[in-house]
Amino acid sequence: MIRVLVVDDEALVRTGFTHILNAADDIQAVAAVPGGQAVASVRELRPDVVLLDIRMPDVDGLTILAELRRTPDCPVVAMLTTFDTDEYVEAALRSGAAGFLLKDTDPQQLPYLIRTLAEGGTVLSSQVTRAVVDGYLSQAVHEPHAARLVDQLSRRERGVLLLMAEGLSNTDIGDRMHLSTGTVKGHVSAVFEKLGVDNRVQAALIAERSGLLRPPEDGGAR
Numbered sequence: 001m002i003r004v005l006v007v008d009d010e011a012l013v014r015t016g017f018t019h020i021l022n023a024a025d026d027i028q029a030v031a032a033v034p035g036g037q038a039v040a041s042v043r044e045l046r047p048d049v050v051l052l053d054i055r056m057p058d059v060d061g062l063t064i065l066a067e068l069r070r071t072p073d074c075p076v077v078a079m080l081t082t083f084d085t086d087e088y089v090e091a092a093l094r095s096g097a098a099g100f101l102l103k104d105t106d107p108q109q110l111p112y113l114i115r116t117l118a119e120g121g122t123v124l125s126s127q128v129t130r131a132v133v134d135g136y137l138s139q140a141v142h143e144p145h146a147a148r149l150v151d152q153l154s155r156r157e158r159g160v161l162l163l164m165a166e167g168l169s170n171t172d173i174g175d176r177m178h179l180s181t182g183t184v185k186g187h188v189s190a191v192f193e194k195l196g197v198d199n200r201v202q203a204a205l206i207a208e209r210s211g212l213l214r215p216p217e218d219g220g221a222r
Contacts, residue, residue: 002118005047006032007064008080009056013103017051017110024111035059039067047075049117051101054079054088062091069096076117096199099123119169120188122200146210152194158212160187165204165213 006017006029014032021029030045035056042050050068054061061079068074078099079092089100099122101113113123153161156177163173170184177184188200197203207213 002027002049002114003030003045003047004028004049004051004114005030005038005041005045005075006051007035007038007041007056007061008032008051008053009034009058010053013053013080020107020110021114024114027111027114035061035064038064039071042068042075043071046073049114050075050077051080052077054081054092062088062095065092065095065097076120078113078117078123093201093205096202098199098201116167116169119171120185120200121169121172122164122167122204124167124201146206149195149206150210150212153191157187157191157194160184161191161203161207162212164188164191164200165207 004021004027006014006021008014008017014034018029018032021027030047031041033041035053036058038050038052038059041047052061052064065077065079068077076098077096078101079089079097080101080103081089082103092100098117099113101110101123105113117123150158150161159177160173163176168176170181170188173179174181174184179187191203192198195203195206197206
């Protein structure tokens with residue numbers, strides 16, 4: 001059972017997410033709370049996944065994310081937003097958010113996205129504007145440095161990084177590469193260490209910045 005905590009300042013949003021999640025056989029919404037109760041609820045309930053509103057009146061979602069990242073056994077945290085452009089998205093990426101969901105995400109897709117997060121995958125709503133990610137990339141790691149970081153990876157680690165960038169979970173990566181989940185976890189840890197990142201979103205962004213995700217130009221004459 002995947003245990004999920006929903007953190008949002010709007011009661012209607014909390015109720016809606018709770019009903020959708022509890023309708024899935026393998027997911028339980030253990031609580032739905034406003035921002036002020038988020039950290040205490042995580043410590044008490046030990047959820048696997050936290051859906052955290054990025055903008056709340058009582059406490060900023062980024063402040064909560066930063067505090068959760070400092071706690072032992074931090075759960076996977078995905079940010080909720082009503083905006084397809086948000087100036088806070090870049091800061092959340094840097095702070096270790098594992099994904100972004102719009103609050104109007106298709107209810108039928110939500111359980112799948114939660115499973116992906118719980119298995120270590122990356123979730124970025126298709127409606128989150130590309131400009132936001134491009135803005136992060138332009139200010140993050142410059143192309144030559146990103147390429148040097150990726151060059152440290154073994155061939156298999158690069159393969160794992162490519163599949164992480166597609167948003168695949170450890171289980172899905174293992175199926176694709178014919179590896180055990182434990183072996184994939186080891187490769188993921190090695191990729192994080194060599195790239196100097198602590199989550200899949202940051203790793204995927206460095207992979208893209210390095211050119212690893214772009215097809216060769218002019219038939220490979222690059």
